[in-house]
Amino acid sequence: VRLFNRHLGITPMRALWRARVEAAVRLLGETGLSIAEIADRTGFQNPFHLSRLVKRSCRLSPRELRHRVWNTPPCTAGRD
Numbered sequence: 001v002r003l004f005n006r007h008l009g010i011t012p013m014r015a016l017w018r019a020r021v022e023a024a025v026r027l028l029g030e031t032g033l034s035i036a037e038i039a040d041r042t043g044f045q046n047p048f049h050l051s052r053l054v055k056r057s058c059r060l061s062p063r064e065l066r067h068r069v070w071n072t073p074p075c076t077a078g079r080d
Contacts, residue, residue: 025057028062035050035051
């Protein structure tokens with residue numbers, strides 16, 4: 001744990017939770033799975049736990065995050 005923290009500046013457990021949140025955020029944007037299903041697939045104990053960590057990380061609830069991702073128009077750069 002000390003070596004991991006020394007080299008990466010984060011504990012192994014924080015790295016694991018960060019990876020789980022990143023996977024959950026990706027699933028929120030790419031799938032129509034329920035928040036409960038995403039929580040289960042990414043290793044959270046329950047949807048509330050997932051929601052709390054997503055909100056802490058992204059400053060948006062999972063529903064708000066999904067809404068933003070799904071309702072943002074694709075990039076139109078280079079379409080002249």
